[in-house]
Amino acid sequence: MTGELDDVVREFLLESYENLDRLDRDLVVLESDPASRQTLASVFRTIHTIKGTCGFLGFSRLEAVAHSGESLLARLRDGKLALTPEITTGLLAMVDAVRELLGHIEEHDDEGTGDYTALIGTLRGLQEPAPAPVPGPADPATPAAEVDPEADQAGQEAVPSGREESRGGGVSDSTIRVDVALLDRLMDLVGELVLARNQLLRLTSAEQATTLAAASQRLNLVTTELQEGIMKARMQPIGNLWGKLPRIVRDLALACGKQVTIGMDGGETELDKTVVEAIRDPLTHLVRNAVDHGIEAPAARLAAGKPAEGRVGLRAWHEGGQVNLEISDDGSGIDVERVRRRAVDHGLVGREVAERMSERDAVDLIFLPGFSTADQVTNVSGRGVGMDVVRTNVERIGGRVDVRVLPGAGTTFRIEIPLTLAIIPALVVACAGHRYAIPQASLVELVRLEDGAGVETVHGAPVHRLRGRLLPLVHLRQQLGLPEPDAGPGSMDVVVLQAGDRRFGLVVDRVDDTEEIVVKPLSSGLKGVGVLAGATIMGDGTVALILDVVGVAQRAGVVQEAHERPSSEPAAGTAAPGGGQRRDLLVFQTPDDGRMAVPLPMVDRLEELPVAAVELAGQEEVVQYRGDILPLVRVSATLPERRGRPRHDGGQRPEGTIQVVVCTAEGRKVGLVVDRIVDIVEEHAGEQAPGSRPGSSGCIVLDGRVTELLDVEALLRGQPGPAAPALPVPVEEGVHP
Amino acid sequence: MTGAVEHEGGELATGGGRQLCTFHVGDAWFGVEVTRVQEVVRALQTTPVPLAPAVVSGLANLRGQIVTAIDLRRRLELPDDLGRAATSVVVRTADGAVSLLVDDMGDVVEADPDAFEPPPETMVAAARSLITGAYKLTDRLLLVLDVDAAAAS
Numbered sequence: 001m002t003g004e005l006d007d008v009v010r011e012f013l014l015e016s017y018e019n020l021d022r023l024d025r026d027l028v029v030l031e032s033d034p035a036s037r038q039t040l041a042s043v044f045r046t047i048h049t050i051k052g053t054c055g056f057l058g059f060s061r062l063e064a065v066a067h068s069g070e071s072l073l074a075r076l077r078d079g080k081l082a083l084t085p086e087i088t089t090g091l092l093a094m095v096d097a098v099r100e101l102l103g104h105i106e107e108h109d110d111e112g113t114g115d116y117t118a119l120i121g122t123l124r125g126l127q128e129p130a131p132a133p134v135p136g137p138a139d140p141a142t143p144a145a146e147v148d149p150e151a152d153q154a155g156q157e158a159v160p161s162g163r164e165e166s167r168g169g170g171v172s173d174s175t176i177r178v179d180v181a182l183l184d185r186l187m188d189l190v191g192e193l194v195l196a197r198n199q200l201l202r203l204t205s206a207e208q209a210t211t212l213a214a215a216s217q218r219l220n221l222v223t224t225e226l227q228e229g230i231m232k233a234r235m236q237p238i239g240n241l242w243g244k245l246p247r248i249v250r251d252l253a254l255a256c257g258k259q260v261t262i263g264m265d266g267g268e269t270e271l272d273k274t275v276v277e278a279i280r281d282p283l284t285h286l287v288r289n290a291v292d293h294g295i296e297a298p299a300a301r302l303a304a305g306k307p308a309e310g311r312v313g314l315r316a317w318h319e320g321g322q323v324n325l326e327i328s329d330d331g332s333g334i335d336v337e338r339v340r341r342r343a344v345d346h347g348l349v350g351r352e353v354a355e356r357m358s359e360r361d362a363v364d365l366i367f368l369p370g371f372s373t374a375d376q377v378t379n380v381s382g383r384g385v386g387m388d389v390v391r392t393n394v395e396r397i398g399g400r401v402d403v404r405v406l407p408g409a410g411t412t413f414r415i416e417i418p419l420t421l422a423i424i425p426a427l428v429v430a431c432a433g434h435r436y437a438i439p440q441a442s443l444v445e446l447v448r449l450e451d452g453a454g455v456e457t458v459h460g461a462p463v464h465r466l467r468g469r470l471l472p473l474v475h476l477r478q479q480l481g482l483p484e485p486d487a488g489p490g491s492m493d494v495v496v497l498q499a500g501d502r503r504f505g506l507v508v509d510r511v512d513d514t515e516e517i518v519v520k521p522l523s524s525g526l527k528g529v530g531v532l533a534g535a536t537i538m539g540d541g542t543v544a545l546i547l548d549v550v551g552v553a554q555r556a557g558v559v560q561e562a563h564e565r566p567s568s569e570p571a572a573g574t575a576a577p578g579g580g581q582r583r584d585l586l587v588f589q590t591p592d593d594g595r596m597a598v599p600l601p602m603v604d605r606l607e608e609l610p611v612a613a614v615e616l617a618g619q620e621e622v623v624q625y626r627g628d629i630l631p632l633v634r635v636s637a638t639l640p641e642r643r644g645r646p647r648h649d650g651g652q653r654p655e656g657t658i659q660v661v662v663c664t665a666e667g668r669k670v671g672l673v674v675d676r677i678v679d680i681v682e683e684h685a686g687e688q689a690p691g692s693r694p695g696s697s698g699c700i701v702l703d704g705r706v707t708e709l710l711d712v713e714a715l716l717r718g719q720p721g722p723a724a725p726a727l728p729v730p731v732e733e734g735v736h737p
Numbered sequence: 738m739t740g741a742v743e744h745e746g747g748e749l750a751t752g753g754g755r756q757l758c759t760f761h762v763g764d765a766w767f768g769v770e771v772t773r774v775q776e777v778v779r780a781l782q783t784t785p786v787p788l789a790p791a792v793v794s795g796l797a798n799l800r801g802q803i804v805t806a807i808d809l810r811r812r813l814e815l816p817d818d819l820g821r822a823a824t825s826v827v828v829r830t831a832d833g834a835v836s837l838l839v840d841d842m843g844d845v846v847e848a849d850p851d852a853f854e855p856p857p858e859t860m861v862a863a864a865r866s867l868i869t870g871a872y873k874l875t876d877r878l879l880l881v882l883d884v885d886a887a888a889a890s
Contacts, residue, residue: 192801525890
């Protein structure tokens with residue numbers, strides 16, 4: 001809002017915007033139920049109020065537009081005219097014009113020079129040719145045109161906030177507007193009061209003086225209630241956000257030639273104002289998508305045995321300190337096969353990866369950046385920006401998006417969001433003498449490592465094997481540039497955190513406790529620090545910094561390639577928060593210190609066999625294995641050397657054993673002789689670089705290392721022996737120069 | 738008032754002069770418009786902010802409000818004085834309240850606009866960007882601090 005607006009005008013604007021939102025809603029309701037006199041009266045009153053006020057304030061253009069709409073509405077209300085889609089469209093156009101004018105007034109303090117004569121003409125035209133007047137609601141009690149809306153209202157069950165027609169009125173007596181900044185300030189003060197109370201309680205607990213103890217007890221109770229009250233004052237029903245949606249759905253459905261109704265349930269569910277703002281765009285996007293992509297055209301629906309009219313449903317409810325939000329449609333459901341194809345066509349995943357994906361993982365592909373299934377780019381959707389932004393926005397406020405598809409019967413998006421961003425549960429840790437708060441939404445578990453045991457290094461990067469998975473360790477002191485502790489590696493407290501789809505262990509000096517903290521923003525100059533999400537005031541009055549888990553992970557390099565790298569641990573079964581396809585890979589080391597991997601499902605067993613067991617059958621090395629003859633393939637020998645580095649005897653262990661990975665491919669078993677088995681790692685269906693030499697089907701990044709995928713099938717086809725080191729293997733994805 | 742920052746606070750000043758809240762940092766004597774000063778607090782406990790610019794001494798809790806503390810010694814590129822008990826001059830900025838750490842408080846001085854001059858060219862660069870000018874008082878110079886420049890982190 002630029003310029004100093006007069007208070008009266010400001011209030012007029014605020015009020016009118018609210019009225020317009022309701023107007024959108026009412027008009028859409030009216031269209032489906034033209035006989036609803038109550039709705040019609042509400043619409044009439046709203047326009048009448050705007051007209052009256054702007055006349056008073058001297059906004060003549062606005063008044064003219066509102067007046068033409070009002071006249072049309074008067075005829076509708078009096079039953080002289082039946083509501084047609086044309087009239088609804090005309091009225092909605094009027095609402096848009098009013099909104100535009102209000103916007104101009106807000107920005108420039110005047111009505112601008114827009115020409116609305118055409119619109120006014122249209123609206124006049126609509127009321128002229130009064131087609132066969134509907135028998136309509138027989139209520140002749142309502143006199144013509146300029147009836148006092150108050151009188152009208154009196155007879156009916158009023159819409160919640162009774163409108164007054166005079167200027168400045170219209171706000172229900174029981175509510176007032178409060179600046180959010182004032183509420184924030186009150187929150188601050190209440191927080192401070194809580195601290196003072198805590199100190200007082202500590203002092204009086206030692207005292208036996210009963211009056212003082214009683215007084216501080218009372219103070220305690222009042223403070224707690226006050227805190228809750230202020231929190232509540234910041235809450236808004238989610239219905240405020242939904243107000244605009246019926247209009248959006250209607251316009252979009254018309255534009256797409258579809259019939260769609262919108263149903264809303266749980267609009268009274270309350271959320272903190274900041275959260276409401278944060279989900280506004282994602283929600284709108286999902287609803288638009290449901291109409292544009294989800295609901296089929298009427299003919300297709302009838303053919304599928306469904307009613308011609310599609311339905312978009314919104315549902316909100318509280319659950320476990322969170323708010324759940326569902327956006328569902330009864331359309332055809334996301335076509336999983338099409339999603340796979342699209343993702344492959346757009347180069348988002350490899351074809352093989354896409355084919356191997358489970359249905360659920362494949363559906364999750366829609367959340368990848370750059371994904372769009374729309375065949376044509378419309379002004380509605382299909383620009384390939386969207387679902388990834390939805391997910392990003394929701395995750396930014398600590399929420400999650402999940403999608404469920406019922407083929408042929410619809411798609412449901414479910415968003416879980418925290419109730420408030422102002423107060424969050426957090427884990428308090430200490431590092432270099434200061435405390436840091438870690439939002440609990442990112443917390444997975446706590447691990448304590450005694451005497452530095454269980455820490456290994458992979459090329460200088462510390463990792464910990466947590467239940468068989470490698471967990472990269474990040475030292476908070478290092479990341480924050482704090483001095484190293486004096487004592488050597490004693491026991492270590494590791495906070496396992498989830499950053500996007502990656503897990504990592506944050507090494508801290510001490511884990512304190514979990515606490516509800518009040519999040520305060522940092523000054524703009526400190527936001528650039530990146531690893532901090534804000535600050536909070538602890539129980540003793542000192543300031544503690546809140547860590548930005550994703551920021552820390554980025555700084556430490558854990559999530560550089562968020563989409564290529566896997567979570568080190570399966571995401572607790574369902575609803576893989578990272579989304580996308582995962583597969584397990586067995587990683588082993590080649591003699592030239594390179595890394596190779598084979599898909600785990602191919603691997604039957606890992607064996608350590610004595611060298612003496614290796615026999616020669618013709619040119620082939622074989623071992624007797626479980627009553628069979630197992631051909632051995634020395635991986636290092638079969639692949640042409642890339643770097644020409646001298647290699648030691650591939651697969652030979654000092655103790656005279658060889659490491660063998662027993663694989664099944666194309667119905668045959670083969671033993672791959674490798675140098676050392678490194679780990680089993682979960683891989684995310686991310687980008688895959690083409691293989692750089694025959695026998696490797698591609699390169700991926702696993703745990704920070706470039707890892708080649710061994711093409712076992714190709715190895716088998718080549719039936720290599722020691723005499724045929726280089727394989728004539730077709731390289732699937734093209735060779736790097 | 739050549740070069741001086743115009744503030745609505747001028748109305749408050751009596752006798753046409755500007756009222757300046759003064760303090761010492763190192764050898765220099767600074768003043769800021771009294772209307773920009775929210776309060777002066779002794780010994781505000783701060784929490785250091787890792788990775789933040791060096792001038793940021795930390796964050797402090799001022800009755801439930803978190804304020805950024807800026808060390809004026811560092812801002813002026815003066816050596817740290819470890820022995821001092823810094824006083825916080827809490828000033829209002831567009832980005833919320835900011836605490837400026839100074840060595841010592843002075844009096845509130847009413848300065849005569851005629852005695853104001855832009856900063857001397859010879860001043861060190863670190864100081865010149867922070868100072869809008871100086872009042873030539875009878876015995877010494879009072880440097881006028883640019884609050885927004887000094888409080889930026």
